[in-house]
Amino acid sequence: MGATVAVVRFPGTNCEFDVVEAVESLGGQAQIVFHDETSLGGADAVVVAGGFAHGDYLRPGAIARFSPVMAAVTEFAADGGPVVGICNGFQVLTEANLLPGALQKNAGLKFKCQMADLVVASSDSVLTSQAQVGDVLRIPINHFEGNYTCSPETLAELRGDDRIVVRYAENPNGSVDDIAGICNEGRNVVGLMPHPERACNELLGSVDGRVMLGSLLAAAGARV
Amino acid sequence: MPAGDAATPEPVHRSLGLTDDEYELIREIQGREPNHLELAMYSVMWSEHCSYKSSRIHLKRFPTTAEWVLVGPGEGAGVVDVGDGIAAALRIESHNHPSAIEPYQGAATGVGGILRDIFSMGARPIAVMDPLRLGPLDDARSRWIAEGVVSGISGYGTSVGVPNIGGETVFDECYAENPLVNVLALGIMPAERLVLGRAEGVGNLAVLLGSSTGRDGIGGVSVLASAEFSDDGSDADKRPSVQVGDPFEEKRLIEACLELLDRNLAVGVQDLGGAGITCATSETAAKGGAGMDVFVAPIPQREQGMEPFEVMTSESQERMLAIVEPGNLDAVLEIARRWEIRATVIGEVTGSGRLRVLSDRDGEVLADVPAKSLEEDAPLYDRPRAEPADLADRRADSANSLPAPADVAADLRAMLADTSWVYSQYDHQLFLNSVETPGGDAAVLRLKHPTTGADTGRGLALTTDGNHLWCAVDPRAGSALTFVESAMNLAVVGARPVAMVNCMNFGSPEDPEVMWQFSESVDGFTEALDAFGTPCIGGNVSLYNASKGRPIDPTPIIGVLGVVDQLDRRPPGVTLVEGGRLLLVGHGDPELSGSLWAALHGHRGRGTLPAVELEHAKAAVDAVRELVADGLVLGAHDVAQGGVGLALAELAVQSGTGVTAARIADHAELFSEVPGRAVLCVDPEQTVVVLERLEQAGVPVARIGVAGGDRFAVKGLCDVALADLTSAWTDRLPDALGSGTTQG
Numbered sequence: 001m002g003a004t005v006a007v008v009r010f011p012g013t014n015c016e017f018d019v020v021e022a023v024e025s026l027g028g029q030a031q032i033v034f035h036d037e038t039s040l041g042g043a044d045a046v047v048v049a050g051g052f053a054h055g056d057y058l059r060p061g062a063i064a065r066f067s068p069v070m071a072a073v074t075e076f077a078a079d080g081g082p083v084v085g086i087c088n089g090f091q092v093l094t095e096a097n098l099l100p101g102a103l104q105k106n107a108g109l110k111f112k113c114q115m116a117d118l119v120v121a122s123s124d125s126v127l128t129s130q131a132q133v134g135d136v137l138r139i140p141i142n143h144f145e146g147n148y149t150c151s152p153e154t155l156a157e158l159r160g161d162d163r164i165v166v167r168y169a170e171n172p173n174g175s176v177d178d179i180a181g182i183c184n185e186g187r188n189v190v191g192l193m194p195h196p197e198r199a200c201n202e203l204l205g206s207v208d209g210r211v212m213l214g215s216l217l218a219a220a221g222a223r224v
Numbered sequence: 225m226p227a228g229d230a231a232t233p234e235p236v237h238r239s240l241g242l243t244d245d246e247y248e249l250i251r252e253i254q255g256r257e258p259n260h261l262e263l264a265m266y267s268v269m270w271s272e273h274c275s276y277k278s279s280r281i282h283l284k285r286f287p288t289t290a291e292w293v294l295v296g297p298g299e300g301a302g303v304v305d306v307g308d309g310i311a312a313a314l315r316i317e318s319h320n321h322p323s324a325i326e327p328y329q330g331a332a333t334g335v336g337g338i339l340r341d342i343f344s345m346g347a348r349p350i351a352v353m354d355p356l357r358l359g360p361l362d363d364a365r366s367r368w369i370a371e372g373v374v375s376g377i378s379g380y381g382t383s384v385g386v387p388n389i390g391g392e393t394v395f396d397e398c399y400a401e402n403p404l405v406n407v408l409a410l411g412i413m414p415a416e417r418l419v420l421g422r423a424e425g426v427g428n429l430a431v432l433l434g435s436s437t438g439r440d441g442i443g444g445v446s447v448l449a450s451a452e453f454s455d456d457g458s459d460a461d462k463r464p465s466v467q468v469g470d471p472f473e474e475k476r477l478i479e480a481c482l483e484l485l486d487r488n489l490a491v492g493v494q495d496l497g498g499a500g501i502t503c504a505t506s507e508t509a510a511k512g513g514a515g516m517d518v519f520v521a522p523i524p525q526r527e528q529g530m531e532p533f534e535v536m537t538s539e540s541q542e543r544m545l546a547i548v549e550p551g552n553l554d555a556v557l558e559i560a561r562r563w564e565i566r567a568t569v570i571g572e573v574t575g576s577g578r579l580r581v582l583s584d585r586d587g588e589v590l591a592d593v594p595a596k597s598l599e600e601d602a603p604l605y606d607r608p609r610a611e612p613a614d615l616a617d618r619r620a621d622s623a624n625s626l627p628a629p630a631d632v633a634a635d636l637r638a639m640l641a642d643t644s645w646v647y648s649q650y651d652h653q654l655f656l657n658s659v660e661t662p663g664g665d666a667a668v669l670r671l672k673h674p675t676t677g678a679d680t681g682r683g684l685a686l687t688t689d690g691n692h693l694w695c696a697v698d699p700r701a702g703s704a705l706t707f708v709e710s711a712m713n714l715a716v717v718g719a720r721p722v723a724m725v726n727c728m729n730f731g732s733p734e735d736p737e738v739m740w741q742f743s744e745s746v747d748g749f750t751e752a753l754d755a756f757g758t759p760c761i762g763g764n765v766s767l768y769n770a771s772k773g774r775p776i777d778p779t780p781i782i783g784v785l786g787v788v789d790q791l792d793r794r795p796p797g798v799t800l801v802e803g804g805r806l807l808l809v810g811h812g813d814p815e816l817s818g819s820l821w822a823a824l825h826g827h828r829g830r831g832t833l834p835a836v837e838l839e840h841a842k843a844a845v846d847a848v849r850e851l852v853a854d855g856l857v858l859g860a861h862d863v864a865q866g867g868v869g870l871a872l873a874e875l876a877v878q879s880g881t882g883v884t885a886a887r888i889a890d891h892a893e894l895f896s897e898v899p900g901r902a903v904l905c906v907d908p909e910q911t912v913v914v915l916e917r918l919e920q921a922g923v924p925v926a927r928i929g930v931a932g933g934d935r936f937a938v939k940g941l942c943d944v945a946l947a948d949l950t951s952a953w954t955d956r957l958p959d960a961l962g963s964g965t966t967q968g
Contacts, residue, residue, distance in 0.1 A: 011476050011564055014385030018656045021677060036562075052383045055472025111378045111649045142382075142651050195653075203659045203670060203794060 002028050003220035006043035008073065008089070010035040010053035010064050015086065015197065019049045022197035026210060028217045035067035045082040045126075045220035046073055048089030050142070050195060060088060060103065060145050061095035070096050082126040082219040083189045087143055090181070090191030099184055099191045100158070101150030103143075107174025111144040115206070116194055117169035118180050122162045125183040126219040127190040127212050137208035139194040141172060141180075146193040148175040148182075158182055165190055188219070236260060240267035246603060253597050261581060261591040264533040265598060268499035269506065272767055275602035278733035279765040282746045286760040287753050292722060293761055294418060300341040300495060301411070302761025303418060304723045306787055308680045310673060311415040313347040316408040316688075316725040316783045318766035322466045323405040327372025331405050332380035332469040336541050338409040339386060340495030343478050344544065346419035346485045347411030348674055350655055351667070352381060354391035354407050355688040355781045356646075357729075359400035361960040366395070369403050370961060377407075378649040383471035384478070388650035389658055389667035391688055393643045398692065401771035406727045406764075408688055408783040412674045419485055422492040423508035423516055423547045423573045430505060430516060430571035431556060434477045434543040437501070438526030440467045442538055473542040473565070480563040481544055489552045489559070496543040502536045502598070504545040505571060506579050509595040512547075515576035516595065521584035523570050532590050536581060547573065609743055610736035622831040623822035624815065628891050632942040635895070636873050637952035638824055639866045645957035659683060660795050663878070665713040665862050668788060668795055683788035685719030690729075690781035691865060694897070696829040697818040699741040699778045703748030705833065708841045709864045709899035710784040711756055712810075715849035716860040716902055717795040719786030721756060724749075726763040726782045731775020733767045741778040749780070755838035756845075758784070777829070789853070796852060796905075798874060799859040800881040800931035805911045808868060808926045809918060810844040810901030811837070814892035820865045821895035834898045840923075841900030847921040848902050856914050859905035859931075868928075869894040869938070871903045876936050877953040882946045885929030886939035894941055905931055 005023050009016045009032050020030040033040060035053075040046060053064035064070065070092075077083045077098055085093035093099045106112060120128055120135040131137070150158070155176060158164050163185070167178040173193075181192025196209030237247040240263055250258050250266050258266065272278060288296040294311055295303035301315035319334025335352060342349045354377055359366025381388050386409070423430070484490050492512070494504045501518065509516040520532050526540070548556050553569070560567035574580075579598065581591040594601075612618065629635050647662035660668035666687035671680045689710045694702030711721050726749065731738040753760060769776045788795075800806075816822050817831025851857050859879065863871045868888060876883045888894050906914050911927070918925040929938075937943040 011479075012383075012385075012472050014475070014654060017677070018654065021656055034562075051385060052472065052475070055383065055470075055475075057472065111382060111651075113382075113651050113653065114644075114648050140653055142653060144382075198653050198656060201656065203791070204653070204656060205794070 003044040003217050003224050004029045004031060005045045005047055005220060006031055006033045006040045008033050008035065008046065008048045008069055010067055012052040012055050013049050014051035015049040015195065019047050019197045022200040022209065022213055025200055026213055026217055033069055035069045038068050038072055040072050040076055044223045045216055046076060048085040048092050050087030050089055053088055053092055061092035064092045065096040074098065077189050080186060080188050081223065082216055084127055084216055085191040086195055087193055090193055091145065093189065093191045098189050099182060100154045101148055103145045104147045104149050105145050106147050112172055113142045114140065114172065116141045116172055118166040118194060119169050121164045121167050124162060125165045125187050125190050127215050128165055129218060130215040131211045136169060137211065138199060138206040139196055139209055140198045141194045143193050146173045148179040150176065161185065166192060237263055240264060241271060242267050246270060249603065253594065253601060259591065261533045261536065262593055264537050265502045265591060265593065268502055268537050269598040270602045274499050274503060276765055277603050278605045278607050278767065279728065279742065280604055281606050282743050285746050285750050287750060288759050288761065290759040293759050297760065297762045299420060300344045302723060302725060303345060304761060305415055306671065306684065307682065308673065309415050310671065311413050311418060312684065312785060313342050313345045313411040313413065314723060314725050314783065314785050315341045315762055316406060316727045317764045318727050318729060319405045319407065320403065320729065320766050320769055323373055323403055324401065326466040327369045328376035329466055329468050331373040331376030333467045333541050334405055334407045335377055335380045336469045336471065336474050337497050338407050339384065339474065339478065340497065340544060342409045342411035343481050344493045344495045346417045347413035348482055349386045349409050349411045350657060351389045351410045351669060351686065352386055352407055353389060353686060353688050353783065355690060356391065356393045357399045357404035357779060358393065358395050359403065360397050361395050363400055366400055367961060373403065373405055374646050374649055380469050380471045382651040384474045385654060387652050387654040387658060389652050389669065389686065390662040393646050396692065398777045402769050402776055404729050404769065404779060406781050408725065410686060410785065414675050417485065419493055422512040423514050424491055424512040425549065426514065426573055426575045427550065428491055428573040429548050429550055429553060429569050431546045431548050432523060432543060432568050432570045433480065433546055433560060434565055435470065435473050435540055436524040436526045436566065437535055437538045438540045439530065439534055439538065440540055442534055467539050467541050469541050476563040476565050477542055477544060480559050480565050483559050484546060484556060489548065489556050491547040491549065494545045496545060498539060500536065500538045506595050506598040508545065508547060509579055510599050515574040515578045516571050517574055517580045517582055518571040519582050519585045521587065522568050524566055524568055532581060607733050607739045608736040609740040611740050612737055618830045619832050622815065623817040623819065623827045624892055626822065626825050626827055632891060632894065633944040633948065635821060635824060636869055636949060639820055639870050640873060640877065640949060640953040641956040642953045643957065645961060659791065660717055660797060664717065664797055666717045666719065666786065668717050670791060681791060683791035685714050685717050685786035685788055686783065687713040688781060688783045689713065690779055692777035692779040693820060693823050693828055694818045694833055695745065695778040695780065697831060698833050700744035700748035701833045702818065703745040703780055704752040704838065705836060705899050706780065706782060707749060707752035708836060709862065710782055711845045712848065712862040712900055712902055714784060714786035715845045716852060716862055718849055718852040719788045720849060721758045721784050721786050723761045723785045724753060724758055724782055725761060726780055728763065728765045729769050729776065729779040729781060730767055731770045735775060738775050745778060745780050752838060756842055793855065796857045796860050798861045799879040800875050800905045801858040802881055802932045803908060804858050804905035804931040805908050805927060806885060806929040806931060807904045807906055807914065808901065808928045809848055809904060809923060811840050811898065811924055812893065812896065812901065813898050814896045816892050816896055819867065819895055819897045834896055836898055836900060843921055844900050844923045847918055847923045851914060851917060856906065856910050857904050858907055861903050863901040863903060864899045865897060867895040867897050868903065873936060873949055875903060875905065876946055877950045881931050882933035882935045883929060883931055884933065884937050887926055887928050888938055888941065891941065894938065
């Protein structure tokens with residue numbers, strides 16, 4: 001039995017089936033967990049997928065943090081379980097206080113869907129353990145509110161603790177310190193704006209997402 | 225107000241947009257004076273927008289059948305069998321008039337409306353495309369419309385979770401006050417699960433799903449979409465007729481409706497678009513051969529004091545009507561609860577053949593009309609048609625008499641425009657299908673089974689095309705050439721056409737010249753469809769596109785769906801490879817009339833279009849498709865607007881690879897726009913094979929140059945640094961519209 005990844009689906013989530021497809025293409029198993037559930041069904045890892053949870057009303061992630069499933073995700077994370085938030089999932093994790101900082105509107109105030117080059121800044125996380133620091137990964141971005149911001153103290157802490165996981169080679173959205181993704185102190189919770197699940201198939205133009213989701217599956221496998 | 229009118233206020237039917245003759249017809253059908261509610265219902269259903277009363281007589285001429293057509297025109301969307309047990313639903317629509325008044329919401333609700341047409345057939349929407357026609361970039365109001373339209377499509381489309389995989393963006397003077405915002409949507413479903421909007425089974429319940437009903441959009445079809453804009457600035461008053469969209473509501477509605485259909489809990493599903501509850505209930509009842517009672521009181525209303533006619537004709541967005549057997553009602557309500565959408569029983573199927581509106585169940589009867597009469601008895605007009613009086617003179621004036629350009633490179637720069645400013649604001653990757661994304665000649669999607677997700681190893685391709693400059697010269701030939709262009713767009717990505725839908729954007733049908741354009745256009749498409757064996761499976765007609773008394777150029781826009789029989793590698797794309805040989809495939813004709821080059825030099829709507837033999841064009845299209853499918857092509861681009869010159873320039877700027885070309889005699893050969901041609905970039909070692917194959921197919925081909933270097937040179941015509949063209953291409957839209965800034 002391979003590792004099982006729970007993919008969280010809120011009303012308004014739209015990348016959940018893409019994550020399932022990518023995970024399965026890498027030999028993992030995936031199950032969708034609806035937001036009103038209180039259990040993750042024994043999964044070995046969690047992906048909070050992209051989209052517009054609860055319509056992004058009020059603020060992206062602001063309502064999603066109150067969905068019943070988030071209590072289970074928080075508990076799983078506290079237990080050291082691997083949790084990855086992609087795009088809207090990253091926004092949800094910051095609102096749920098599983099990751100520091102916030103995502104504000106892109107500099108330029110436009111939605112952006114394009115390929116981005118990411119530079120791996122730390123290989124010490126559940127999403128980058130199989131990459132090398134300095135690797136450049138081609139992964140698409142697709143967001144309006146991807147401009148990462150945090151207090152100077154938090155930024156110093158993220159830098160000092162090697163918790164900036166990936167940076168943009170060319171900053172597309174105004175994120176502080178070119179941040180594309182960060183992790184928590186335990187290194188088991190990662191949030192990033194780019195979409196690794198969109199870069200796992202040659203026909204789609206890049207397979208660089210495999211090293212990320214492969215890392216996640218390895219971390220999940222360690223818990224089986 | 226002129227004297228004398230004060231004593232005789234305008235009759236109600238006229239203020240609703242009905243003519244005196246139409247009013248008489250309604251009286252005849254009813255056998256009595258219709259009341260206000262009944263008149264309101266007829267006025268929306270018999271509007272040009274809903275009834276196609278001026279165009280139906282012509283639309284009948286389209287070829288609509290083929291072995292693989294499951295549903296032709298007349299339903300929510302056309303449906304074709306694309307193999308492996310999968311059916312594809314395709315539809316195109318316009319939201320032109322709302323977008324002129326309120327660009328963001330007009331464009332946003334256009335996306336929402338067409339998605340409901342797709343999932344009402346039982347299909348999951350997997351892609352949309354947006355062909356846009358906007359006013360000139362140097363006009364501030366046109367820029368405001370452009371920004372609003374793109375933001376609206378982006379805001380709604382990305383949030384509702386359907387990728388936008390392409391379209392076109394054209395800026396032209398003739399759309400300054402009347403932009404065209406067309407939207408096309410594609411969905412897929414298991415072939416066995418085709419759902420039609422039918423109200424069958426007496427006693428079945430009509431369940432309204434989704435949003436509450438408000439005062440927004442009342443008269444949208446009759447007041448807004450079926451009249452021209454005035455020139456006194458009073459159109460701002462029409463803003464309440466524009467609906468407001470909520471993409472999150474739509475997203476939940478999609479998921480709930482698809483779950484309902486997955487579990488076989490609905491007899492039929494119908495979207496509430498133009499004409500709202502009146503349209504949905506009368507159409508489902510009429511098509512099912514039944515009748516329906518509708519109860520006003522239980523319909524969730526956004527505000528107090530709404531009149532029944534407002535409830536019945538409101539175009540509030542994000543609503544669907546499901547016909548449900550009473551035994552399944554609880555299961556339907558449970559799905560609605562899970563997806564947090566409203567679900568309310570608002571009516572019941574009867575055997576009476578009549579659509580009755582009651583104040584409440586067992587309440588007072590407020591309206592009572594034959595269900596079929598709202599749709600089937602709508603007047604059918606054969607409006608007068610007249611070719612332009614000066615047609616002979618116009619046709620005698622060819623653009624080839626214009627002086628040769630002093631600076632060919634300057635003309636090329638003026639034609640180049642990178643539209644990524646538009647499409648980078650749309651999610652074009654969701655669902656992991658997008659193999660060829662916007663910026664190419666046609667989008668290519670992986671075809672996965674809608675239920676199992678299994679990859680079929682095949683693909684769907686989609687293109688939208690329209691050319692108002694061609695159609696202004698000759699609507700008939702221009703329309704035929706538009707289809708040929710689409711077919712070649714599909715061929716260069718390795719796809720064969722299987723179905724067309726069209727959106728007929730024209731001026732006022734009351735103008736005989738416009739009706740002549742319309743009729744000619746239908747005939748032109750019909751000729752091309754017959755030659756290629758492709759059926760028309762649906763369409764939309766948008767009339768009254770004009771302002772200040774001048775109709776827009778005739779602008780039929782088509783969407784063509786293709787199938788890629790084997791999708792095991794990415795198509796070559798609009799690119800060049802260093803050292804590749806450049807081949808120009810297909811029959812040319814150095815006629816410049818109708819070309820973008822001629823328009824740049826002030827010559828438009830005159831002369832005759834280049835001659836195209838449809839059989840020859842088809843042979844070229846087929847040959848190119850096979851070369852691409854067999855992997856013999858490194859880069860490919862169809863030849864259309866801007867001619868061979870612009871095709872070469874776009875190949876060069878998109879790949880960052882220079883061009884050295886020759887054997888193009890003059891500017892007429894460089895800029896003439898005969899479609900059904902393509903420029904191919906071929907490996908030198910495979911050039912002979914490719915030439916032989918084209919010769920065997922009887923398709924003309926010319927070796928016109930080599931790719932490579934950092935210059936763009938066409939012998940005897942131009943020689944410039946590629947960087948000059950590249951900056952013109954990349955900077956045009958951001959410079960005009962503002963790309964915003966990024967920190968750091």
